[in-house]
Amino acid sequence: MKVLYYPGCSLKTVAESFERSAKLAMAALGVELVELERWNCCGTVSALTTDDLMHQLAPIRNLIRVQEAGEERLVTLCAMCYNTLKRADLWVAQHPEELAKINAFLDEEPDYRGKVRVLHLLELLRDELGFATVKERVVRPLTGLRVIPYYGCLLLRPREVGLDSAENPRILEDLIVALGAEPVDTPYKTQCCGSYHTTTHKEIVAKRAHAILSSAREHGGEVLISSCPLCSFNLDNRQRLVRELYDGFAPVPVLYFTELLGLALGLDPQAWISEQHYVDPRPLLEEHQLLKR
């Protein structure tokens, strides 16, 4: 099966391990991720004021590209891209008169007809392949690995674009179980990491990261999984600052959920793990004998 997918800027740079592991793992499941042509940055955050058409242009232009490719659905990996693209799509569906304005402005493009469905890769795994199928394909069950599922904000909120319950999501837990690992519940799994404050208020981000990661450790978690390059940066790279600010903090490796998937499917993690991880996950993977093929 071929699926059109939208990488987003960060997957081409700081989060290459996300893209690489996703492509390899999906290929092992028989799904080829085909990159959308001429995509542009979605804008990362949604326009939230009623009159802000300008910031709807970027996501809508991407949906026009999907239309041009003759497809009706677009799969995203980054949670922020997912949210932004999906919200924009929903917004123009609810505001046809605003869509008409956007189409008139984008006069160099064909009109957007509102027929594209934005999906997150997790939804594709759950709803189209099915976690039962994923489980059958597991060749190296991650037995004994205690994984903290971290949702953050944008996979779940607002409700109308969330891919699972905003209060009690299960999708990451179900994936973790399908891979043979053990999900670890923490009250922080749907709490914000501090997002773009990492540009101006690092200490706020460090405080969030400290709370989220310490709670994960207390509940026995060994590794945290994320689906967003910004969550990962804030929870992984910012651990340097967390260690400076908080005594006795024990580091926690952070992986993308696709890396975990790849491991369970028996892939060699050297194909994607890079220096981009701040807390080196390799010792933990070694300990669980997951590094060897």
Place this chain on the structure above:
Amino acid sequence: METVRIYIMGKEYSVPAGLTVMKAMEYAGYKFIRGAGCRAGFCGACGTVYRKEDEYKLRFAVACQKLVEDGMYLVQLPFAPAPRASYDLEKIRPSDNVLLKFYPEIARCVACNTCTKSCPQEIQVMDYIQAALRGDIRRVAELSFDCIQCGLCSMRCPADIKHYHVAQLARRLYGKYLAPKAEHLAQRVAEIEQGKFNAELDRLTRMERKELTKLYEARQIEEGVGV
């Protein structure tokens, strides 16, 4: 003589058809002190903005190339205020974030495509800014190859981006670090340094002018290359 009506900063002139905007303005009595350079469409000094009487669209051209049309409302844009970031090409590397580091305003692009619509060179300007954002230096260099740095895109961008400087940095990085090195060039440079051509050069510099002219005229000319 066939004439057309044009408006230069609001004042009507009747000028011969078939002139370029630049020549037409000179015909009308304007003198270019700034805003003209090569007069051949390469230097980008003569950015022009115009609207036609019967159109709402604002249009963009270089004055030395665009021919006048009846009912053009014209203004020259000889300079775009866009200081270049300072960097030492020897000290920077073509990393993912280098363009963002020197021109962080590219993070503000809203993908409105106004830049592309303003470019007289028909470059996909938005696409190269988008490539810059995701650190794809090679693609920026390729897409912006024909940029003449007229600055029209930068005057129109709602995100205050200085496109042509971003593109120039990308092309410089590409040329220095990413473009495949031509082996024959390196070889030739080595030969020159070893003095392989010294004797011949010596002979040429001593030659009489007449003799030199004869030699020049008899030189080998590659087929298909015009003189």
Place this chain on the structure above:
Amino acid sequence: MLELSSKELQRAVEELSGQKVFACYQCGKCSASCPFAAEMDLTPRQVLEYIMDGRVEVLNSNTIWICASCFSCMARCPNGIDISKVMEALRQLLLRSGRDQLDLLKIPEADLKEIPQIAFIAGARKLIG
């Protein structure tokens, strides 16, 4: 501060956010849900209170800049008020009158090197007019 009367503030916020601010009955669920409440000088509930009271000094509060649009508050408001949109409306009122909160050229070099694009892009949209 922007020269706004109480009425103008209320109208501008309702128009820009599309939210019925006066539906708020001050239960405080939004504040309880906000992971940044400790960093804020006014809690989200108080922001609503200030707007309903027409107190324009709400625009001086650091709350509107600390809010990271995480949507926890709006997911729990019993009256269906999207507080994150109210916060955005307040930010936009200031940003549209030229009060930028982020100078991209002043981000330290070390950060410029490692912070992901995604953060710059989001920051630029949220903090620059």
